[in-house]
Amino acid sequence: MKYYLTFKKILDDLKAKDPLYAKNQWIGWTCTYLPLEILEAAHLTPFRILPEATTEKADSYLDPNFCPFIKAALEKALSGGYSFLSGIIFLNTCDGMRRLFDAWRLYCKPTFSYLLDLPRVMDSSSIAFFKEGLNDLIKQLEIHFRRKIIEDDLLMAIERSNKTGELLTKLFSLQGRGDPPFTHGEILDILSERWKVNRPLFNQALELFISSIKLDQKASPVGPKVMVTGSLLDGSDLARMIEELGGEVVASDLCTAQRIHNIVNLDSDPLDSLSQAYLRKPPCGRMHDTQRRIDFLKQRLLECKAQGLIYFSLKFCDPYLYEAPAMEGALKEIGIPTLFIEGEYSGKPGGGIRTRVQAFLEVLRQNG
Amino acid sequence: MDNKAIGLKVLRKMVHFPSTYRLLLPFLNLLHSKENQAYRVWVRFLLSTFRDAYAHQKPVIWINSFLPSELIYGLGAIPILPEIISALVSYLEWSGRFLSRADTSISTDLCSFYRCALGLALEDFLPRPDLILSSSQLCDGANKFFYYLSRLYQCPHLFLDPPYSDHPRSHRYMEGQIEEVMDEATKILSLPLRKERFRLVLNRSNQARQWIEKINQLRQSIPSPFPGSEGLSYLSGMTFHSMGSPWALRFFPLLYAEIEKRVFSKKGYLPEEKHRFLWLHHVRPYYKNEIFNILSSRGVALSFEEANYLYWPPLDPSEPWKSLADKILSNVWAGPIERRMKAIEEMRVAYSIDGVIHFSHWGCRQSCGGAAIIGDWLKEKGISYLVLFGDGADPNNYSTGQIRTRLEAFIEMMG
Numbered sequence: 133m134k135y136y137l138t139f140k141k142i143l144d145d146l147k148a149k150d151p152l153y154a155k156n157q158w159i160g161w162t163c164t165y166l167p168l169e170i171l172e173a174a175h176l177t178p179f180r181i182l183p184e185a186t187t188e189k190a191d192s193y194l195d196p197n198f199c200p201f202i203k204a205a206l207e208k209a210l211s212g213g214y215s216f217l218s219g220i221i222f223l224n225t226c227d228g229m230r231r232l233f234d235a236w237r238l239y240c241k242p243t244f245s246y247l248l249d250l251p252r253v254m255d256s257s258s259i260a261f262f263k264e265g266l267n268d269l270i271k272q273l274e275i276h277f278r279r280k281i282i283e284d285d286l287l288m289a290i291e292r293s294n295k296t297g298e299l300l301t302k303l304f305s306l307q308g309r310g311d312p313p314f315t316h317g318e319i320l321d322i323l324s325e326r327w328k329v330n331r332p333l334f335n336q337a338l339e340l341f342i343s344s345i346k347l348d349q350k351a352s353p354v355g356p357k358v359m360v361t362g363s364l365l366d367g368s369d370l371a372r373m374i375e376e377l378g379g380e381v382v383a384s385d386l387c388t389a390q391r392i393h394n395i396v397n398l399d400s401d402p403l404d405s406l407s408q409a410y411l412r413k414p415p416c417g418r419m420h421d422t423q424r425r426i427d428f429l430k431q432r433l434l435e436c437k438a439q440g441l442i443y444f445s446l447k448f449c450d451p452y453l454y455e456a457p458a459m460e461g462a463l464k465e466i467g468i469p470t471l472f473i474e475g476e477y478s479g480k481p482g483g484g485i486r487t488r489v490q491a492f493l494e495v496l497r498q499n500g
Numbered sequence: 501m502d503n504k505a506i507g508l509k510v511l512r513k514m515v516h517f518p519s520t521y522r523l524l525l526p527f528l529n530l531l532h533s534k535e536n537q538a539y540r541v542w543v544r545f546l547l548s549t550f551r552d553a554y555a556h557q558k559p560v561i562w563i564n565s566f567l568p569s570e571l572i573y574g575l576g577a578i579p580i581l582p583e584i585i586s587a588l589v590s591y592l593e594w595s596g597r598f599l600s601r602a603d604t605s606i607s608t609d610l611c612s613f614y615r616c617a618l619g620l621a622l623e624d625f626l627p628r629p630d631l632i633l634s635s636s637q638l639c640d641g642a643n644k645f646f647y648y649l650s651r652l653y654q655c656p657h658l659f660l661d662p663p664y665s666d667h668p669r670s671h672r673y674m675e676g677q678i679e680e681v682m683d684e685a686t687k688i689l690s691l692p693l694r695k696e697r698f699r700l701v702l703n704r705s706n707q708a709r710q711w712i713e714k715i716n717q718l719r720q721s722i723p724s725p726f727p728g729s730e731g732l733s734y735l736s737g738m739t740f741h742s743m744g745s746p747w748a749l750r751f752f753p754l755l756y757a758e759i760e761k762r763v764f765s766k767k768g769y770l771p772e773e774k775h776r777f778l779w780l781h782h783v784r785p786y787y788k789n790e791i792f793n794i795l796s797s798r799g800v801a802l803s804f805e806e807a808n809y810l811y812w813p814p815l816d817p818s819e820p821w822k823s824l825a826d827k828i829l830s831n832v833w834a835g836p837i838e839r840r841m842k843a844i845e846e847m848r849v850a851y852s853i854d855g856v857i858h859f860s861h862w863g864c865r866q867s868c869g870g871a872a873i874i875g876d877w878l879k880e881k882g883i884s885y886l887v888l889f890g891d892g893a894d895p896n897n898y899s900t901g902q903i904r905t906r907l908e909a910f911i912e913m914m915g
Contacts, residue, residue, distance in 0.1 A: 195860055195868035196889070197609060224664035226640045231869025234837040238873055247836075249663040249670065252636055252643065257680070261663070261673040268667075418640070420659055422647045445607075450865065453607045454614075454644035458651055474607055 180327030183208035185478035200477035219244025252420035309347035316381035320368035356496035362444030521551035538755035553627035570744035582617035611863035612894035674825035702817035711752030723768025728802025774799035783892035
């Protein structure tokens, strides 16, 4: 926790000194394929919807066989936990998310709500279609918030976003250094702070943190190296549990981890660049091209020398649950063992998961 | 090898043998001699499709329910819908074995129609596909599920991705996707793309559509002339599977004539009709269950089911891609839930509905996710509403006692 607490202190100090912090106009969002740069260019602050894992009220609004994250989000919205938001922007991520959008609109009545079409494929037609959707989103934001989104603001937002990407790359490169070693679990905790502040503040805090800590020494390897993939997790508990059990999380391909940062190449007009960058980024499980995802994961596993993959799917999450056997089979072909976990959104993995992770790490140790 | 394994091997051989379906026909004709003519055409349609598919006389293309079958008939290929085969297998009370087989590979929290289809594929019971063409509409799992099957069968997989919005840009994008996919499919299957065949297929589809419209009008009659349990089986099955084929033009007119006869004689399918219900969701339990008997014995007619709601406009045979894009995007279960609610309201009024059942099929997110919203909205209108939790293809997710208690209490409450 040492490094995370250092970062948190830096961030809290900056927040306290920022006279504009209280004036942020927050917009709720859920999917990492939403180009936040557009909201930032509209002088809005994206607020990531990552609720606490409770579902008492939402259970009567959504079916029992529903994604626990979606239920938790609706729970918090129904309880007024998101009443400070000036609007919500969802993507047609999945069946569950579309129904959450319906329930949120009808029961919570946000003043601004928008659902952006996200193609599942990546080709020139889908990129053009996504760009048209972004254009429409801009129009709707301009009408509702009565402000013009000018190109210079969009360019500045993209530059800032790219800066976040660069800083996060630096942050990830520090993993495993220092005494005690800077762990992946701590990185996930730092990332979880990203969604509570605006980007300039986060960038500033991250820059200060990276320059203030001295992590020259590379720690000696601690145990089997694993990579985690899946949709999203509430916090860093799974990574911390793996680390406690003697494993080393070397990378995590999650909506709450490395999937969030995305470098936008400004080689064409900004909207074109954004639609290309977002659709071309390494695909999540919701996107169609499973082979591209398999290739990406194989490459990442090799790059970070991971000995195994932990595939985490939220319960009732169709895209990941249907993808799992194909992924497991493809990785088996290259000798990478996979542990498939179907779990709750709550970050605290139960005893059953702990035992399975322990056994998996043991197998990896034996495999050498 | 134990007796079960031998039995399975023999069954697999029989299923793959095209003559099985020819031999089965006279037996099934005899067995179904008391059924209406349309039903018997449906049986013949299935036998003929399976015979041709296992004989591989033409390319076999697997599709899912909301992918227009017109595309496949237009290519001159045979459409196979694994979900429909799962429903049939469940009806024959054979789904348990295939579900268990699939459950060794995928989560039991997924749709049992797909799980059963996977079990059938793993046990090599399905006709081998030359191509898989799936759509992501209404079912997120479809694209990953069919990708996995394409790996199992080592065959190409093409994919349509209908957008959420009904904006003109979505129609253009959809039309472009269809054009690309058809172009790719003809290359993969070495088939010529014959516009005149698509024209013929779309004309047939339009004629069938007119018959569906007329059937739906007849079904507004009081008392209800045709049971919803059948509407949810062979009628909706034909709408998913036969549009664009000559079979549709045999089936729908016969069904119309049958229902017309009942309407003229003022004969309802129940001796006494106390209530008229609407069934929400595209599926029902296909294995042996009590639901429909309970309803009938209490004088509740299942007057209509949203599965048979005619949502698409007539197609323009001179513009097949545009027309089929419009058909896909006019799907009222896609997009915001208000579209579905509007269609439900239309059905409620047209069919004089006083009670609505939402069948919450385990593993279905898109329909079940809207069940509570629809319930609140209907209750505000004073319409009785019941969510019935169950499963379309997996009898293990069917709780006899719970369903009986809920249904009986609901009907009793309605008086």
